[in-house]
Amino acid sequence: MKFIHIGDTHIGAVYKNETRNEDVKDSFRQVVDSAVREGVDFIVHAGDLFNEGNPSLDALLFATDQLNKLKTAGIKMFIVPGSHDVGIGEKDSILELFDRNGLLVNLNSKRYIKNSEESFKLYGETYKNAFICGVQGKRSRVENDIFKRLSIDIDSDAWIKIFIFHHTISALGEQFKDLDTESLPKDFDYYAAGHWHGHKDGIKYDRGIIQYPGSTEYCDEKEIVDNPNRGFYLIEYDNNGIRYIEYKILKTRQKDIFELSASGRSADDINDEILSKLTQNDGKILVVKITGKMLGKRSELNIAGIRRAANAIGYSYSSINTAKLTDNDDVSIATQEVDLTRIEADFLKQRNYNAEQIQLAKILIDAMENGMDAHGIKKKAEEWFEKYDNKRN
Protein backbone atom coordinates (compact mmCIF):
# COMPACT_ATOMS: atom_id res chain seq x y z
CA MET A 1 0.00 0.00 0.00
CA LYS A 2 1.17 3.51 -0.77
CA PHE A 3 0.14 7.00 0.20
CA ILE A 4 1.29 10.53 -0.44
CA HIS A 5 1.72 13.14 2.29
CA ILE A 6 1.49 16.78 1.19
CA GLY A 7 0.64 20.06 2.85
CA ASP A 8 0.40 23.79 2.32
CA THR A 9 -0.63 23.79 -1.32
CA HIS A 10 -2.11 27.30 -0.94
CA ILE A 11 -4.29 27.14 -4.05
CA GLY A 12 -5.34 30.67 -5.00
CA ALA A 13 -3.29 33.76 -5.51
CA VAL A 14 -0.18 34.21 -3.43
CA TYR A 15 1.74 36.55 -5.69
CA LYS A 16 0.41 39.58 -7.46
CA ASN A 17 1.77 37.95 -10.59
CA GLU A 18 -0.31 35.73 -12.82
CA THR A 19 2.56 33.41 -13.80
CA ARG A 20 3.38 32.73 -10.18
CA ASN A 21 -0.29 32.17 -9.36
CA GLU A 22 -0.34 29.55 -12.11
CA ASP A 23 2.83 27.99 -10.65
CA VAL A 24 1.06 27.51 -7.33
CA LYS A 25 -1.73 25.65 -9.10
CA ASP A 26 0.73 23.68 -11.20
CA SER A 27 2.48 22.34 -8.09
CA PHE A 28 -0.78 20.76 -6.90
CA ARG A 29 -1.43 19.45 -10.40
CA GLN A 30 2.00 17.77 -10.34
CA VAL A 31 1.15 16.03 -7.05
CA VAL A 32 -2.21 14.83 -8.39
CA ASP A 33 -0.60 13.56 -11.59
CA SER A 34 2.10 11.70 -9.59
CA ALA A 35 -0.56 10.17 -7.34
CA VAL A 36 -2.44 8.85 -10.37
CA ARG A 37 0.75 7.68 -12.10
CA GLU A 38 2.12 5.92 -9.00
CA GLY A 39 -1.29 4.41 -8.32
CA VAL A 40 -1.23 5.44 -4.66
CA ASP A 41 -4.02 4.26 -2.39
CA PHE A 42 -4.72 7.65 -0.82
CA ILE A 43 -3.35 11.10 -0.04
CA VAL A 44 -3.07 12.83 3.32
CA HIS A 45 -3.03 16.61 3.16
CA ALA A 46 -1.87 18.44 6.29
CA GLY A 47 -3.89 21.62 5.72
CA ASP A 48 -3.82 24.91 3.80
CA LEU A 49 -5.27 23.40 0.66
CA PHE A 50 -6.34 26.95 -0.18
CA ASN A 51 -4.56 30.20 0.41
CA GLU A 52 -7.72 31.74 1.85
CA GLY A 53 -10.85 30.57 3.57
CA ASN A 54 -12.93 32.34 0.92
CA PRO A 55 -11.09 31.26 -2.24
CA SER A 56 -11.68 32.84 -5.61
CA LEU A 57 -13.92 31.06 -8.10
CA ASP A 58 -10.83 30.28 -10.16
CA ALA A 59 -9.23 28.53 -7.17
CA LEU A 60 -12.45 26.63 -6.38
CA LEU A 61 -12.87 25.42 -9.95
CA PHE A 62 -9.24 24.40 -10.18
CA ALA A 63 -9.42 22.41 -6.92
CA THR A 64 -12.68 20.79 -8.03
CA ASP A 65 -11.12 19.63 -11.31
CA GLN A 66 -8.02 18.22 -9.61
CA LEU A 67 -9.97 16.46 -6.84
CA ASN A 68 -12.25 14.97 -9.49
CA LYS A 69 -9.20 13.59 -11.25
CA LEU A 70 -8.26 11.82 -7.99
CA LYS A 71 -11.78 10.58 -7.47
CA THR A 72 -11.92 9.11 -10.97
CA ALA A 73 -8.65 7.30 -10.23
CA GLY A 74 -10.15 5.98 -6.96
CA ILE A 75 -7.72 7.97 -4.78
CA LYS A 76 -9.21 9.46 -1.62
CA MET A 77 -7.75 12.58 -0.06
CA PHE A 78 -7.88 12.92 3.74
CA ILE A 79 -7.29 16.40 5.12
CA VAL A 80 -7.61 18.64 8.18
CA PRO A 81 -8.24 22.37 7.64
CA GLY A 82 -5.12 24.50 7.87
CA SER A 83 -4.92 27.99 9.31
CA HIS A 84 -5.72 29.39 5.85
CA ASP A 85 -8.66 27.11 5.08
CA VAL A 86 -11.10 28.84 7.43
CA GLY A 87 -12.63 32.13 6.30
CA ILE A 88 -12.70 35.20 8.49
CA GLY A 89 -15.62 34.91 10.87
CA GLU A 90 -16.52 31.41 9.65
CA LYS A 91 -16.91 28.43 11.96
CA ASP A 92 -16.61 25.80 9.27
CA SER A 93 -13.96 25.51 6.65
CA ILE A 94 -14.46 25.73 2.89
CA LEU A 95 -13.19 22.12 2.93
CA GLU A 96 -16.58 21.14 4.32
CA LEU A 97 -18.13 21.96 0.95
CA PHE A 98 -15.76 19.54 -0.80
CA ASP A 99 -16.34 16.92 1.91
CA ARG A 100 -20.08 17.06 1.35
CA ASN A 101 -19.56 16.69 -2.37
CA GLY A 102 -17.43 13.61 -1.82
CA LEU A 103 -14.25 15.13 -3.26
CA LEU A 104 -12.20 14.82 -0.06
CA VAL A 105 -12.57 13.68 3.54
CA ASN A 106 -12.40 16.49 6.09
CA LEU A 107 -11.23 14.65 9.21
CA ASN A 108 -12.39 17.54 11.38
CA SER A 109 -15.93 17.43 10.12
CA LYS A 110 -18.39 17.37 13.03
CA ARG A 111 -18.91 13.64 12.66
CA TYR A 112 -15.30 13.02 13.75
CA ILE A 113 -15.39 15.11 16.95
CA LYS A 114 -17.17 14.90 20.29
CA ASN A 115 -16.15 17.96 22.28
CA SER A 116 -17.07 18.25 25.95
CA GLU A 117 -15.67 19.88 29.10
CA GLU A 118 -13.58 16.83 30.01
CA SER A 119 -12.37 15.68 26.63
CA PHE A 120 -11.93 16.42 22.98
CA LYS A 121 -12.82 13.03 21.61
CA LEU A 122 -11.53 12.42 18.14
CA TYR A 123 -12.52 9.68 15.71
CA GLY A 124 -10.80 8.82 12.48
CA GLU A 125 -11.17 6.54 9.53
CA THR A 126 -9.60 3.18 8.80
CA TYR A 127 -8.89 3.02 5.11
CA LYS A 128 -6.74 0.46 3.29
CA ASN A 129 -5.58 -0.84 6.67
CA ALA A 130 -4.38 2.61 7.76
CA PHE A 131 -6.01 4.46 10.63
CA ILE A 132 -6.09 8.21 9.87
CA CYS A 133 -7.18 11.10 12.09
CA GLY A 134 -6.09 14.65 12.78
CA VAL A 135 -6.47 18.07 14.38
CA GLN A 136 -6.93 21.24 12.34
CA GLY A 137 -4.77 24.35 12.51
CA LYS A 138 -5.85 27.60 14.08
CA ARG A 139 -5.97 31.10 12.68
CA SER A 140 -4.41 32.62 15.76
CA ARG A 141 -2.28 30.89 18.39
CA VAL A 142 -3.16 27.28 18.88
CA GLU A 143 -5.49 26.27 21.64
CA ASN A 144 -3.06 23.89 23.30
CA ASP A 145 -6.02 22.99 25.35
CA ILE A 146 -7.38 20.69 22.62
CA PHE A 147 -4.19 18.68 22.73
CA LYS A 148 -4.39 18.42 26.53
CA ARG A 149 -7.93 17.09 26.39
CA LEU A 150 -7.40 14.96 23.31
CA SER A 151 -8.66 11.40 23.47
CA ILE A 152 -8.48 9.37 20.30
CA ASP A 153 -10.37 6.26 19.42
CA ILE A 154 -7.50 4.49 17.65
CA ASP A 155 -8.18 1.39 15.57
CA SER A 156 -5.54 -0.91 17.03
CA ASP A 157 -5.98 -3.48 14.23
CA ALA A 158 -4.81 -1.08 11.54
CA TRP A 159 -1.39 -1.77 9.99
CA ILE A 160 -0.31 1.84 10.47
CA LYS A 161 -1.67 4.79 12.41
CA ILE A 162 -1.43 8.28 10.92
CA PHE A 163 -1.98 11.53 12.83
CA ILE A 164 -2.37 14.74 10.78
CA PHE A 165 -1.81 18.18 12.31
CA HIS A 166 -1.16 21.74 11.17
CA HIS A 167 1.12 23.35 13.75
CA THR A 168 4.76 24.13 14.29
CA ILE A 169 6.29 22.16 17.15
CA SER A 170 9.15 22.86 19.54
CA ALA A 171 11.32 20.26 17.73
CA LEU A 172 11.62 22.84 14.89
CA GLY A 173 12.97 25.41 17.34
CA GLU A 174 11.41 26.98 20.43
CA GLN A 175 11.03 30.33 18.68
CA PHE A 176 8.74 28.89 16.00
CA LYS A 177 6.52 26.69 18.10
CA ASP A 178 2.75 26.66 18.30
CA LEU A 179 2.97 23.52 20.35
CA ASP A 180 5.37 21.52 22.51
CA THR A 181 6.28 18.38 20.62
CA GLU A 182 5.29 16.38 23.69
CA SER A 183 1.68 17.59 23.37
CA LEU A 184 1.20 15.38 20.34
CA PRO A 185 -0.73 12.19 20.98
CA LYS A 186 1.26 8.95 21.32
CA ASP A 187 0.97 5.57 19.58
CA PHE A 188 1.10 6.74 16.00
CA ASP A 189 3.53 5.52 13.34
CA TYR A 190 3.39 8.54 11.10
CA TYR A 191 2.78 12.17 12.05
CA ALA A 192 1.76 14.04 8.89
CA ALA A 193 2.59 17.64 9.69
CA GLY A 194 1.81 20.88 7.91
CA HIS A 195 2.07 24.65 8.45
CA TRP A 196 5.88 24.80 8.34
CA HIS A 197 6.77 25.70 4.77
CA GLY A 198 10.31 24.37 4.87
CA HIS A 199 10.72 20.62 4.68
CA LYS A 200 11.89 18.69 7.69
CA ASP A 201 11.80 14.95 8.04
CA GLY A 202 12.60 12.12 10.38
CA ILE A 203 11.81 13.81 13.70
CA LYS A 204 11.52 10.83 16.05
CA TYR A 205 8.57 10.86 18.43
CA ASP A 206 7.28 8.07 20.65
CA ARG A 207 7.26 5.03 18.34
CA GLY A 208 6.79 7.02 15.15
CA ILE A 209 8.21 9.87 13.09
CA ILE A 210 7.10 13.42 12.41
CA GLN A 211 7.46 14.72 8.86
CA TYR A 212 6.97 18.19 7.39
CA PRO A 213 6.82 18.10 3.57
CA GLY A 214 6.77 21.91 3.38
CA SER A 215 4.73 23.93 0.93
CA THR A 216 4.45 22.72 -2.66
CA GLU A 217 5.46 26.15 -4.03
CA TYR A 218 7.37 29.13 -2.69
CA CYS A 219 4.88 31.35 -0.93
CA ASP A 220 7.11 34.41 -0.53
CA GLU A 221 10.53 35.74 -1.46
CA LYS A 222 12.18 34.39 1.67
CA GLU A 223 11.07 30.89 0.71
CA ILE A 224 12.48 31.35 -2.79
CA VAL A 225 15.86 32.31 -1.36
CA ASP A 226 16.02 29.96 1.63
CA ASN A 227 14.43 26.69 0.58
CA PRO A 228 15.56 25.39 -2.76
CA ASN A 229 13.40 22.23 -2.89
CA ARG A 230 9.64 21.84 -2.79
CA GLY A 231 8.11 18.38 -2.58
CA PHE A 232 6.06 15.69 -0.91
CA TYR A 233 6.50 12.27 0.68
CA LEU A 234 5.62 8.93 -0.84
CA ILE A 235 5.20 6.26 1.83
CA GLU A 236 4.86 2.52 1.37
CA TYR A 237 3.50 0.29 4.14
CA ASP A 238 2.34 -3.25 4.74
CA ASN A 239 1.23 -5.37 7.68
CA ASN A 240 4.65 -4.84 9.30
CA GLY A 241 4.23 -1.06 9.25
CA ILE A 242 6.07 1.54 7.19
CA ARG A 243 8.43 0.01 4.59
CA TYR A 244 9.99 3.09 3.11
CA ILE A 245 9.57 6.84 2.75
CA GLU A 246 10.75 8.82 -0.22
CA TYR A 247 10.88 12.60 -0.59
CA LYS A 248 9.80 13.52 -4.11
CA ILE A 249 10.95 16.85 -5.47
CA LEU A 250 8.48 18.92 -7.45
CA LYS A 251 9.46 20.86 -10.53
CA THR A 252 9.80 24.55 -9.75
CA ARG A 253 11.03 27.46 -11.80
CA GLN A 254 14.74 28.08 -12.11
CA LYS A 255 15.97 31.07 -10.18
CA ASP A 256 18.60 33.75 -10.51
CA ILE A 257 19.39 35.18 -7.10
CA PHE A 258 21.86 38.06 -6.99
CA GLU A 259 23.04 39.92 -3.96
CA LEU A 260 25.06 43.03 -4.55
CA SER A 261 26.70 45.58 -2.35
CA ALA A 262 25.83 49.19 -3.12
CA SER A 263 28.36 50.62 -0.69
CA GLY A 264 30.01 53.73 -2.08
CA ARG A 265 28.46 53.26 -5.53
CA SER A 266 26.23 55.45 -7.62
CA ALA A 267 22.77 54.54 -8.86
CA ASP A 268 24.00 54.29 -12.47
CA ASP A 269 26.75 51.93 -11.43
CA ILE A 270 24.31 49.71 -9.54
CA ASN A 271 21.77 49.76 -12.37
CA ASP A 272 24.45 48.75 -14.87
CA GLU A 273 25.71 45.91 -12.74
CA ILE A 274 22.26 44.44 -12.29
CA LEU A 275 21.52 44.70 -16.01
CA SER A 276 24.83 43.04 -16.86
CA LYS A 277 23.92 40.01 -14.75
CA LEU A 278 20.62 39.34 -16.49
CA THR A 279 20.66 36.70 -19.19
CA GLN A 280 18.14 35.55 -21.77
CA ASN A 281 15.99 32.77 -20.28
CA ASP A 282 12.72 30.97 -20.41
CA GLY A 283 10.68 32.12 -17.44
CA LYS A 284 13.14 32.18 -14.55
CA ILE A 285 12.45 33.90 -11.25
CA LEU A 286 14.72 36.84 -10.53
CA VAL A 287 15.59 37.99 -7.02
CA VAL A 288 18.01 40.89 -6.60
CA LYS A 289 19.01 41.96 -3.12
CA ILE A 290 20.75 45.29 -2.88
CA THR A 291 22.46 45.99 0.43
CA GLY A 292 24.72 48.67 1.91
CA LYS A 293 24.82 52.45 1.74
CA MET A 294 24.81 53.87 -1.78
CA LEU A 295 25.94 57.25 -3.04
CA GLY A 296 23.17 59.59 -4.10
CA LYS A 297 19.54 58.72 -3.62
CA ARG A 298 17.73 55.42 -3.67
CA SER A 299 15.09 56.98 -5.86
CA GLU A 300 17.72 57.30 -8.61
CA LEU A 301 17.79 53.51 -8.97
CA ASN A 302 15.76 52.52 -12.00
CA ILE A 303 13.82 49.64 -10.47
CA ALA A 304 10.99 49.83 -13.00
CA GLY A 305 13.53 49.82 -15.84
CA ILE A 306 15.29 46.76 -14.43
CA ARG A 307 11.97 44.96 -14.19
CA ARG A 308 11.08 45.84 -17.75
CA ALA A 309 14.48 44.70 -19.00
CA ALA A 310 14.17 41.43 -17.04
CA ASN A 311 10.71 40.81 -18.39
CA ALA A 312 11.80 41.49 -21.97
CA ILE A 313 14.46 38.76 -21.88
CA GLY A 314 12.26 36.10 -20.34
CA TYR A 315 12.07 36.44 -16.56
CA SER A 316 8.56 35.60 -15.42
CA TYR A 317 8.79 37.31 -12.08
CA SER A 318 11.24 39.72 -10.53
CA SER A 319 11.73 40.91 -7.01
CA ILE A 320 14.15 43.76 -6.39
CA ASN A 321 14.72 43.82 -2.67
CA THR A 322 16.02 47.07 -1.21
CA ALA A 323 15.10 46.38 2.41
CA LYS A 324 18.76 46.54 3.42
CA LEU A 325 19.75 49.46 1.20
CA THR A 326 20.33 52.91 2.63
CA ASP A 327 21.35 56.18 1.01
CA ASN A 328 22.76 59.50 2.12
CA ASP A 329 19.39 60.68 3.36
CA ASP A 330 19.35 57.54 5.43
CA VAL A 331 16.20 58.45 7.28
CA SER A 332 14.07 56.79 4.63
CA ILE A 333 12.22 53.80 5.94
CA ALA A 334 13.39 50.53 4.43
CA THR A 335 10.82 48.94 2.19
CA GLN A 336 10.59 45.52 0.74
CA GLU A 337 8.74 44.89 -2.45
CA VAL A 338 7.50 41.43 -1.73
CA ASP A 339 5.39 40.76 1.28
CA LEU A 340 3.92 44.19 1.65
CA THR A 341 1.03 42.49 3.36
CA ARG A 342 3.28 41.35 6.15
CA ILE A 343 4.84 44.80 6.50
CA GLU A 344 1.39 46.33 6.74
CA ALA A 345 0.32 43.76 9.31
CA ASP A 346 3.49 44.25 11.39
CA PHE A 347 3.03 48.01 11.29
CA LEU A 348 -0.54 47.73 12.57
CA LYS A 349 0.49 45.19 15.19
CA GLN A 350 3.10 47.61 16.52
CA ARG A 351 0.30 50.11 16.95
CA ASN A 352 -1.61 47.60 19.04
CA TYR A 353 -4.37 46.79 16.60
CA ASN A 354 -5.77 43.33 17.22
CA ALA A 355 -5.90 40.44 14.74
CA GLU A 356 -9.45 41.21 13.61
CA GLN A 357 -8.74 44.88 13.03
CA ILE A 358 -5.67 43.92 11.01
CA GLN A 359 -7.76 41.52 8.93
CA LEU A 360 -10.24 44.29 8.19
CA ALA A 361 -7.42 46.65 7.26
CA LYS A 362 -6.02 44.01 4.89
CA ILE A 363 -9.38 43.60 3.18
CA LEU A 364 -9.68 47.35 2.71
CA ILE A 365 -6.11 47.79 1.49
CA ASP A 366 -6.53 44.91 -0.99
CA ALA A 367 -9.81 46.36 -2.21
CA MET A 368 -8.20 49.74 -2.81
CA GLU A 369 -5.17 48.19 -4.48
CA ASN A 370 -7.44 46.28 -6.82
CA GLY A 371 -8.98 49.56 -7.86
CA MET A 372 -12.35 48.81 -6.30
CA ASP A 373 -14.75 51.77 -6.22
CA ALA A 374 -16.19 53.28 -3.03
CA HIS A 375 -19.38 51.27 -3.32
CA GLY A 376 -17.44 48.01 -3.63
CA ILE A 377 -15.20 48.87 -0.69
CA LYS A 378 -18.21 49.71 1.47
CA LYS A 379 -19.80 46.38 0.56
CA LYS A 380 -16.59 44.52 1.48
CA ALA A 381 -16.49 46.27 4.84
CA GLU A 382 -20.15 45.49 5.51
CA GLU A 383 -19.66 41.83 4.69
CA TRP A 384 -16.80 41.70 7.14
CA PHE A 385 -18.75 43.38 9.94
CA GLU A 386 -21.63 40.98 9.38
CA LYS A 387 -19.32 37.97 9.74
CA TYR A 388 -17.63 39.56 12.72
CA ASP A 389 -20.98 40.08 14.47
CA ASN A 390 -22.06 36.51 13.76
CA LYS A 391 -18.85 35.27 15.27
CA ARG A 392 -19.40 37.35 18.39
CA ASN A 393 -22.87 35.93 18.95
Ligand SMILES: [Mn+2]
Ligand atom coordinates in the same frame (compact mmCIF):
# COMPACT_ATOMS: atom_id res chain seq x y z
MN1 LIG B 1 0.63 27.33 5.09
